[in-house]
Amino acid sequence: MSQDTIFALASGVGRSAVAIIRLSGLQVKTCLTGLIGMVPPPRSAVLKQLRSDDGPIDQALVLYFPGPHSFTGEDIAEFQVHGSPAVVSCLLSALSRFPDCRLAEAGEFSRRALSNGKMDLAHIEGLIDLIDSETQMQRKQALRQMQGYLSDTIAAWRRSLLQVMALVESQIDFSDEEDVSSVDLQQVVTRIQDLIASLQQALAQSDQGIRLREGLVIIVAGPPNAGKSSLVNYLAKKDVAIVSPIAGTTRDLIEVPLQLDGFPLTLIDTAGLRESYDPIEQEGVKRALSRAQQADLGLWLTAPDQHEHPPAGPDWILVRTKADLLPYADSDHLSLSLHTGVGLEDLLQRLKAEAARRFGSGDALVTRERQRQAIDAAVLSLFRALDRLKDGSSLELAAEDLRLAGRCLGSVIGVVGVEAMLDSLFAEFCIGK
Ligand SMILES: Nc1nc2c(ncn2[C@@H]2O[C@H](COP(=O)(O)OP(=O)(O)OP(=O)(O)O)[C@@H](O)[C@H]2O)c(=O)[nH]1
Numbered sequence: 514m515s516q517d518t519i520f521a522l523a524s525g526v527g528r529s530a531v532a533i534i535r536l537s538g539l540q541v542k543t544c545l546t547g548l549i550g551m552v553p554p555p556r557s558a559v560l561k562q563l564r565s566d567d568g569p570i571d572q573a574l575v576l577y578f579p580g581p582h583s584f585t586g587e588d589i590a591e592f593q594v595h596g597s598p599a600v601v602s603c604l605l606s607a608l609s610r611f612p613d614c615r616l617a618e619a620g621e622f623s624r625r626a627l628s629n630g631k632m633d634l635a636h637i638e639g640l641i642d643l644i645d646s647e648t649q650m651q652r653k654q655a656l657r658q659m660q661g662y663l664s665d666t667i668a669a670w671r672r673s674l675l676q677v678m679a680l681v682e683s684q685i686d687f688s689d690e691e692d693v694s695s696v697d698l699q700q701v702v703t704r705i706q707d708l709i710a711s712l713q714q715a716l717a718q719s720d721q722g723i724r725l726r727e728g729l730v731i732i733v734a735g736p737p738n739a740g741k742s743s744l745v746n747y748l749a750k751k752d753v754a755i756v757s758p759i760a761g762t763t764r765d766l767i768e769v770p771l772q773l774d775g776f777p778l779t780l781i782d783t784a785g786l787r788e789s790y791d792p793i794e795q796e797g798v799k800r801a802l803s804r805a806q807q808a809d810l811g812l813w814l815t816a817p818d819q820h821e822h823p824p825a826g827p828d829w830i831l832v833r834t835k836a837d838l839l840p841y842a843d844s845d846h847l848s849l850s851l852h853t854g855v856g857l858e859d860l861l862q863r864l865k866a867e868a869a870r871r872f873g874s875g876d877a878l879v880t881r882e883r884q885r886q887a888i889d890a891a892v893l894s895l896f897r898a899l900d901r902l903k904d905g906s907s908l909e910l911a912a913e914d915l916r917l918a919g920r921c922l923g924s925v926i927g928v929v930g931v932e933a934m935l936d937s938l939f940a941e942f943c944i945g946k
């Protein structure tokens with residue numbers, strides 16, 4: 514790891530009341546002395562004039578967090594300055610003139626926290642997701658991960674695995690003495706089975722955890738003039754799409770991010786599906802059909818005089834629009850009217866139910882594909898170990914499978930075999946984190 518002292522703007526870019534610039538590494542004390550003439554007492558704010566060789570920079574609240582009890586584990590200083598782009602750039606350039614000091618790369622502070630054992634990989638993934646969270650359910654899930662929900666569980670799983678491994682090793686040691694105790698072997702088998710059950714339970718909820726990070730994609734499709742754009746505007750609570758009585762109004766895909774009960778959704782308005790000679794409309798229809806393939810859920814809208822069926826694609830909710838023009842209720846459709854408001858609450862309830870079903874209650878343990886694959890691989894190794902123990906083929910090979918399972922679990926929190934993915938993970942961070 515580089516020995517450089519790194520610094521970056523930790524708060525948002527642009528004008529603001531306060532901007533925070535953070536600094537981490539061996540030169541922190543030198544920089545503090547150079548800029549404010551002192552090193553503040555640990556973890557207490559001091560109000561000081563920041564000065565460089567060119568004169569005063571700004572008045573700032575300055576904090577000092579000596580390592581190892583800091584976010585990165587190194588000495589850290591924080592400058593809370595006035596949030597003007599000119600102040601920020603003046604301070605950043607003053608910092609860059611100190612020896613061995615440079616601007617941080619994306620995620621570099623967190624990467625140091627990982628290297629110095631302040632956080633593990635699952636904590637860091639939670640932190641990334643917390644910064645990216647847009648809805649309340651996403652925030653809750655990310656905060657839990659950042660505070661160690663998955664990490665602690667992995668640690669507990671690894672502890673029980675270690676106990677099982679110790680039992681197996683002791684059987685190997687004694688196996689040349691006459692009787693390998695079948696009681697002990699049975700105990701090992703039961704413990705492995707219990708562990709597999711907990712891992713599988715976590716995997717069963719992983720779809721929900723992963724989806725909550727990514728959001729649910731709902732496509733709104735149907736024949737032209739069905740009222741698709743009108744409904745999208747209603748759900749988005751703003752005029753995102755043009756509405757008109759002319760069939761074929763919408764051509765492009767219009768994506769609108771939404772929140773429903775704290776769950777993240779993306780609603781996509783599409784071109785009305787019909788045969789057309791207009792090449793632009795044809796392209797719109799092609800895009801609508803192809804996007805429908807990737808959506809999680811579809812709303813298939815038809816007006817009372819339209820009887821088209823939805824194309825292959827996601828699960829469709831059949832919606833009859835313009836119910837105000839309909840003399841009778843249509844039992845296999847959800848009927849609604851934007852003119853009278855009838856059926857709109859039913860649609861919202863239905864969407865909330867679909868979201869709740871697909872996202873779960875937001876307490877999934879596994880929230881990333883990477884974690885799922887590692888736990889999946891651990892389960893496979895555990896099953897292999899079980900087979901070997903049951904048919905008594907080889908204790909040594911079973912022990913090896915258990916070790917392998919341990920490595921897979923270890924990779925979830927980054928203790929083994931994750932170097933290759935770190936670069937891409939930290940690139941997900943903004944600079945300054
Ligand atoms: N009577 C009635 N008319 C509606 C209702 N909802 C929408 N409309 C009208 O239906 C017409 C078509 O609405 P749009 O939302 O543009 O329909 P669309 O499905 O997006 O149409 P394309 O983009 O052309 O595929 C407009 O004139 C709307 O005002 C409704 O609930 N009742």
Ligand SMILES: [Mg+2]
Pocket residue numbers: 741742743754755756762763782783785
């Ligand atoms: Mg439209």
